[in-house]
Amino acid sequence: MNKRTTMDSAGTMIAFHLSVPYGPDIVKEQDVYNALKNGSLGGIATPAKDILVSLFNENSPASILKAAYECGSSVEKAQKLYREIIAMPFPRSTDWEKVSF
Numbered sequence: 801m802n803k804r805t806t807m808d809s810a811g812t813m814i815a816f817h818l819s820v821p822y823g824p825d826i827v828k829e830q831d832v833y834n835a836l837k838n839g840s841l842g843g844i845a846t847p848a849k850d851i852l853v854s855l856f857n858e859n860s861p862a863s864i865l866k867a868a869y870e871c872g873s874s875v876e877k878a879q880k881l882y883r884e885i886i887a888m889p890f891p892r893s894t895d896w897e898k899v900s901f
């Protein structure tokens with residue numbers, strides 16, 4: 801039997817990766833999904849919100865788009881989130897900007 805582990809989801813992988821420098825479970829899978837579904841960091845509690853600003857610089861576009869798909873979001877919502885983050889201002893992601901939508 802092929803069991804799916806929690807690390808199979810891009811949302812979990814992203815949350816784990818972003819949390820590593822700060823401690824376990826600072827950013828949760830649901831935080832990643834909420835940001836992508838809403839196209840915004842609004843409503844996400846600190847410190848997860850403060851860490852999620854590095855989402856596009858710390859993760860591949862493929863992982864982000866996979867997480868968006870997993871939670872029923874869209875490329876447009878992910879792009880909206882990206883625009884919000886770089887307007888903070890936070891450094892642009894050259895990898896994200898290379899992807900053409």
